[in-house]
Each structure stands twice: as structure tokens, then as C-alpha cells.
Amino acid sequence: MSRPTFVAAWFSPWSERARFALDHHRIDYREEAYVPVLGEPLLRLRTRVFRGHITVPVLFHDGRVIRDSVEIARYADRLGKGAPLFPASAEAEVGRYVELATGLMEAARALSISRMARDEAMQLENLPPSVPARLRPALLPLARLGTTFMTRKYRLDTRDPEQDRANIRRGLERLRTELRGRDTLLSEFTFADIAVAVSLTMVRPVEHPIIPLGPAMRAAFTEPALAEEFGDLLAWRDKLYAERRSLQGAAGPAAA
Ligand SMILES: N[C@@H](CCC(=O)N[C@@H](CS)C(=O)NCC(=O)O)C(=O)O
Known part of the structure; x- marks a missing residue:
């Protein structure tokens, strides 16, 4: 292949x-x-x-x-040859969770980009890890342009942050109810678990070498009140990453 x-x-x-x-x-x-x-x-x-x-x-x-x-x-x-992530018997259910996770990410993107737009350290850390440290300050205008561009492209300034937070909370409450303390959302590990686990990055990022976020980017992606309230879901996500996330790909420096 x-x-x-x-x-x-x-x-x-x-x-x-x-x-x-x-x-x-x-x-x-x-x-x-x-x-x-x-x-x-x-x-x-x-x-x-x-x-x-x-x-x-x-x-x-x-x-x-x-x-x-x-x-x-x-x-x-x-x-691939791994267990299917979209088993035919669970197509509709996986689709429903992907939709929920995508909605959470869209609401949270508005919150994180607006935090980034106000913070130089976050803008600098947002540059790809391959950019050498000594070049980073010179690229600050580019990083700033990036957040302005994203705000315009996704019309983030038309969103209501309190409404976004309320929608995220509702989605997380639903996930908590449906997960019922189990390891996976459905009877087996599927893309529903991946989509939901990854969407929780926007509540508080996972600590895993696959996404080596620095402190400023971690802060940009953290919603402190929601992270506190939904610690059980974050613990579920952390366990899933520890058990299921291989290191084959690399989002960090090796990816550039
Ligand atoms: N339908 C797409 C949506 C992806 C998406 O929203 N990507 C954003 C991630 S923040 C992106 O490309 N941002 C950079 C840009 O818009 O230039 C998917 O699920 O792949």
C-alpha cells in the first residue's frame, strides 16, 4: 500500500x-x-x-x-486491520455521538479562540512545534493573524459565550448519563469513544505525549468550571487515552 x-x-x-x-x-x-x-x-x-x-x-x-x-x-x-470503529450494527449510534461531539467542539472553539485572541503567550504556543524558539517572537504577528482569521472564518464573534457554555454543559450531562460509568459508550470501542474523548480536549486537554501542549495552550483549551464539574468524564477520557491511544502518529515536533 x-x-x-x-x-x-x-x-x-x-x-x-x-x-x-x-x-x-x-x-x-x-x-x-x-x-x-x-x-x-x-x-x-x-x-x-x-x-x-x-x-x-x-x-x-x-x-x-x-x-x-x-x-x-x-x-x-x-x-486498516484493527477492530472496526464504525461497526455496521452501530452506524446510527456512532453518528449520533459524532454529532454531539462536533457540537461540543464548535461551541468550545469560540471560547478557546477568544481566549487566544487576548493572550500573546497562547498565540505563540499555537505556532507549530517545529518553529524554532528563537524565531517565534518574530512570528507573533502571524500567530495573531491566525486567531483573527479563525474568528472571521467561523464567525466566532457572533456567538454568545454563556450560551455556548450552557450548551456544552447540557451535552456533557447527557454524556455522563449515557456513559453510566462504563469504559465505552457502546458495547465495544468505536469512533463514538474517540470523537467524544477528543472533544473533551476543549474542556481540559489530555496529558498525553501525542498532543504535547504547553501551559499556555492548555490554558487556552481549559474551561475551569466545566473541568471541575465534569471531572468524571475527564477521568474516563484520560483512561481511554492511556489504554487506547498508541504513539504511532505524532502531533508534536515529529509531525512537521
Ligand atoms: N468538516 C471538517 C471540519 C474541520 C475543521 O473545522 N477544521 C478546523 C479546525 S480548527 C480548521 O481547519 N481550521 C483551520 C482553518 O480553518 O484554516 C472535519 O471534520 O474535518
């Missing part, structure tokens, strides 16, 4: 859920770090998408261009 190329934002939960699925299946891929704004023209050229939004992750393989994290995970199920 030829080696797929995975274009991803190193810290982004959308990228991480696809990376998790690729690694679950032990797929040998090459990761390329995507830098918002700067990386967009080349990505448009490579994907031949010249209008509308373009996002990462994107997977290139054998002439295919897969531009969606969930579709990449489904493709990993076709390529």
Missing part, C-alpha cells in the same frame, strides 16, 4: 480524532503540519477546492482526497 499523506493542524481536535483513528488501525502515513492562513493557498491547489471553506484534516491517498475527519476515520476502517 502506498503511504497516505495526512495534512493536519497539530493541536486541533478535528485533526486529532482522524489521527487517532489512523493510529488505531496502525496505518503508516506521513503527517504534514498545516499552518492556518499561510498553508491555505497550497492546500487549495492540492485539493482543487478554490471556493468556500477549506479545512483540515485532509488525507491524500492513491489519488483520493478526503477532506473530513470523520470520512478519514471511515477510510481508516477500510484500510
Whole structure:
């Protein structure tokens, strides 16, 4: 099999859920770090998408261009030899959890980007880990442009932070009820667990070498009150990462 190329934002939960699925299946891929704004023209050229939004992750393989994290995970199920993440018997239920997790991430993105927009340390740490420390201060204007760009692109300034927090809380309460203290949301480990576990990054990031966030980025992604209130869900996520997240891919320096 030829080696797929995975274009991803190193810290982004959308990228991480696809990376998790690729690694679950032990797929040998090459990761390329995507830098918002700067990386967009080349990505448009490579994907031949010249209008509308373009996002990462994107997977290139054998002439295919897969531009969606969930579709990449489904493709990993076709390529890989691990246990299926989308078992036919649970298609609808997995889809329901993916929708819930994506809603949580969208609400939380508005909160984290608005924190980043106000904090230089967070903007600097947001630069890909491959950028050498001595070059980082000079790239601060680029990092700042990145948060402004994301705010405009996703119309984050039109959102109501209190409403977003309330929606996240409702979603987390539902997850707590449905998880009922079990190890997996459904009767076996599926992409539902990956999508939900990864979405919890936006409540408080996992401490795992696969996503080596520094203190400022950790703070950007942490919602202190929700993290306190839903410590049980975060503990579930931490255990799932410890048991299920292989180190094959690397979101950190090796990914660049
Ligand atoms: N449908 C996409 C959505 C991905 C998405 O929202 N990606 C964001 C992650 S923050 C992104 O690419 N941001 C960088 C940019 O928009 O330039 C998926 O699930 O793959």
C-alpha cells in the first residue's frame, strides 16, 4: 500500500480524532503540519477546492482526497486491520455521538479562540512545534493573524459565550448519563469513544505525549468550571487515552 499523506493542524481536535483513528488501525502515513492562513493557498491547489471553506484534516491517498475527519476515520476502517470503529450494527449510534461531539467542539472553539485572541503567550504556543524558539517572537504577528482569521472564518464573534457554555454543559450531562460509568459508550470501542474523548480536549486537554501542549495552550483549551464539574468524564477520557491511544502518529515536533 502506498503511504497516505495526512495534512493536519497539530493541536486541533478535528485533526486529532482522524489521527487517532489512523493510529488505531496502525496505518503508516506521513503527517504534514498545516499552518492556518499561510498553508491555505497550497492546500487549495492540492485539493482543487478554490471556493468556500477549506479545512483540515485532509488525507491524500492513491489519488483520493478526503477532506473530513470523520470520512478519514471511515477510510481508516477500510484500510486498516484493527477492530472496526464504525461497526455496521452501530452506524446510527456512532453518528449520533459524532454529532454531539462536533457540537461540543464548535461551541468550545469560540471560547478557546477568544481566549487566544487576548493572550500573546497562547498565540505563540499555537505556532507549530517545529518553529524554532528563537524565531517565534518574530512570528507573533502571524500567530495573531491566525486567531483573527479563525474568528472571521467561523464567525466566532457572533456567538454568545454563556450560551455556548450552557450548551456544552447540557451535552456533557447527557454524556455522563449515557456513559453510566462504563469504559465505552457502546458495547465495544468505536469512533463514538474517540470523537467524544477528543472533544473533551476543549474542556481540559489530555496529558498525553501525542498532543504535547504547553501551559499556555492548555490554558487556552481549559474551561475551569466545566473541568471541575465534569471531572468524571475527564477521568474516563484520560483512561481511554492511556489504554487506547498508541504513539504511532505524532502531533508534536515529529509531525512537521
Ligand atoms: N468538516 C471538517 C471540519 C474541520 C475543521 O473545522 N477544521 C478546523 C479546525 S480548527 C480548521 O481547519 N481550521 C483551520 C482553518 O480553518 O484554516 C472535519 O471534520 O474535518
